[in-house]
Amino acid sequence: MQHHRQGSGSPIVLIHGIGSRWQVFTPVLGALAESHDVIALDLPGFGGSPHDGVPGSVPHLADAVAKFLGSLGVERPLIGGSSLGGGVALELARRGLARSVVAFSPVGFFTTAEAAWCRTVVAGARAGGAALKPALPRLFATRAGRVALAGVFFGRPASLPAEECLADARAMIAAPGFAAARRELGQWRLTEPIADVPVTIAWGERDLVLPVRQAARARQVLPHARHVRLPGCGHLPFADDPRTCARLLLEAA
Secondary structure, eight states: OOEEEEOOSEEEEEEOOTTOOGGGGHHHHHHHHTTEEEEEEOOTTSTTSOOOSSOOOHHHHHHHHHHHHHHHTOOSOEEEEETHHHHHHHHHHHTTOOSEEEEESOSSSOOHHHHHHHHHHHHHHHHHHHHTGGGHHHHHTSHHHHHHHHTTTOSSGGGSOHHHHHHHHHHHHHOTTHHHHHHHTTSOOOOSOOTTSOEEEEEETTOSSSOTTHHHHHHHHOTTSEEEEETTOOSSTTTTOHHHHHHHHHHHO
């Protein structure tokens, strides 16, 4: 499993969402690595990790991450997860394989209609990127282009580096695990509290992919968790507010 590792100390494992890659956590890596061994990974079929040919369900991805961490000798780390990766983090916590979890806009708390909306949004973003592929460098070079193309995922898309937007879009378009993972979106739900593992749920108030109203459902399922709203943040809050995202991870660690 392709991954990036830096720093030293107790481990923090970071898991991205559908169509993404480990680099989505770049804005928080430096702050975390000052005091921790940070492992940001690419799930099977995304980023630099080859597809394993198995549908990208939350339980399967949790199996893959658990096996990978076992190969590194990492036991019960703090796990930070985003979107689909947030669901994977919560599933690992449910299995007792995490010391604590911070899940940013995690899957698993949607209605059937909301899951269908999520599948539609991510599929549309990928199809749109593929259709505009030759023009993407020119479009992302402009403020208006970043707002139009990245605004569905970020609360402050105009401030994003153009080269990172382009790399993220190309990674989503090329991801061989995307279709299988998209089909599985909505199949896994967390319906019971997680025992003996501290959990933080953070939700961007401008999330258009998994709207913030789902945070209320998360609060019902996980009444003893810490629930945090992220003002001004979108579905991927790490570039929108890296200081707060890093602080939540460090406090959980």
